[in-house]
Amino acid sequence: MSYQDYFRKVTPYVPGEQPKEDDIVKLNTNENPYPPSPKVASALKNVGGAQSRKYPDPTAALLRDALAERYGVRSSQVFVGVGSDDVLGMCFLTFFNSERPILFPEVTYSFYPVWAELFRIPYRTVALREGFRIVPEDYLTENGGVVIANPNAPTGIALSVSEIETIVAGNPDSVVIVDEAYVDFGAVSCQCLLNKYPNLAVVQTFSKSRSMAGMRIGYCIAGEPLIAALQNVKYSYNSYTMNEASILAGKAALEDEAYFVECCKRIAETREWARQEFEKLSFVCTDSKANFLFVSHRSVPAKRIFEALRERKIFVRYFAQPHIDNYLRVTIGTRAEMERLFSALRGILAEA
Numbered sequence: 001m002s003y004q005d006y007f008r009k010v011t012p013y014v015p016g017e018q019p020k021e022d023d024i025v026k027l028n029t030n031e032n033p034y035p036p037s038p039k040v041a042s043a044l045k046n047v048g049g050a051q052s053r054k055y056p057d058p059t060a061a062l063l064r065d066a067l068a069e070r071y072g073v074r075s076s077q078v079f080v081g082v083g084s085d086d087v088l089g090m091c092f093l094t095f096f097n098s099e100r101p102i103l104f105p106e107v108t109y110s111f112y113p114v115w116a117e118l119f120r121i122p123y124r125t126v127a128l129r130e131g132f133r134i135v136p137e138d139y140l141t142e143n144g145g146v147v148i149a150n151p152n153a154p155t156g157i158a159l160s161v162s163e164i165e166t167i168v169a170g171n172p173d174s175v176v177i178v179d180e181a182y183v184d185f186g187a188v189s190c191q192c193l194l195n196k197y198p199n200l201a202v203v204q205t206f207s208k209s210r211s212m213a214g215m216r217i218g219y220c221i222a223g224e225p226l227i228a229a230l231q232n233v234k235y236s237y238n239s240y241t242m243n244e245a246s247i248l249a250g251k252a253a254l255e256d257e258a259y260f261v262e263c264c265k266r267i268a269e270t271r272e273w274a275r276q277e278f279e280k281l282s283f284v285c286t287d288s289k290a291n292f293l294f295v296s297h298r299s300v301p302a303k304r305i306f307e308a309l310r311e312r313k314i315f316v317r318y319f320a321q322p323h324i325d326n327y328l329r330v331t332i333g334t335r336a337e338m339e340r341l342f343s344a345l346r347g348i349l350a351e352a
């Protein structure tokens with residue numbers, strides 16, 4: 001035996017690449033093409049010097065209270081973390097401590113199986129139906145927890161609140177986590193179910209709809225017992241996860257609701273226009289409610305298109321995985337970025 005045999009071995013989640021060249025069109029990691037609210041930059045001017053000498057508030061009360069006010073819940077119903085990846089990881093560690101397998105769709109955010117492996121949580125994936133549909137009744141078998149991304153990734157397809165309710169109501173003995181990373185672009189949040197179901201945890205992020213992926217801010221809204229349990233696990237690991245700058249920046253972003261609404265609206269409009277452009281070029285698109293489209297060409301393989309776009313410095317996401325290896329996930333950029341994409345696609349398809 002060697003010391004290496006005692007290492008905890010995991011196959012990590014693989015994020016989309018972050019190319020460093022100039023003049024690229026980056027549509028591969030679902031970042032928002034618009035900057036955050038100008039209020040964020042102003043708030044950050046006040047960080048530095050004296051403020052950073054001290055530890056941040058471990059409860060991040062400024063941000064927690066602002067979120068509670070924005071969403072009409074008590075502060076004790078809000079847990080904040082370093083991006084929703086941190087929050088989701090804490091949720092897995094806290095809520096999924098059963099011998100029974102947790103359930104999530106076979107095609108979904110690929111971090112879920114990674115956390116399950118890391119924390120040694122048994123899991124079972126549930127096949128999607130025709131057209132990548134999630135059927136709520138498929139999640140009513142015995143389980144130790146359920147995770148649903150809504151809208152789902154990378155398909156963008158959203159469930160209605162009543163479909164989510166079927167899953168939450170049908171699993172009163174396990175926690176159901178609903179990952180709403182993309183909800184602001186056109187789906188409906190299931191936060192309205194929180195008062196009725198103590199086993200529901202809703203997770204959201206500032207990374208996509210608030211253009212703040214670099215600040216790493218995520219949060220969970222749930223009943224008080226769930227939030228208290230999350231806090232206990234977090235304080236047993238690292239009390240000071242959120243830095244002062246992120247706390248202030250997050251609070252400032254929440255103070256500019258008009259900017260946020262306008263930004264989401266522009267992206268949804270560009271998405272609907274882009275969908276038509278894709279269809280004109282013989283792509284099929286899922287009914288995405290997110291800030292990306294999930295597309296497949298009727299005759300040219302996705303991998304070939306992905307590589308040809310890459311040569312033209314246009315980056316989209318391709319997953320060499322069962323069921324989705326003939327699809328591309330294309331983040332909605334600015335109208336100008338999308339025009340450049342379509343002009344490249346016209347060239348590629350003409351040569352194919």
Ligand SMILES: *Cc1c(COP(=O)(O)O)cnc(C)c1O
Nearest residue numbers: 083084085109153181205207218
């Ligand atoms: C982007 C994303 C997240 C994580 O985002 P953070 O930047 O960590 O907040 C979580 N879930 C899904 C489905 C995502 O696409």
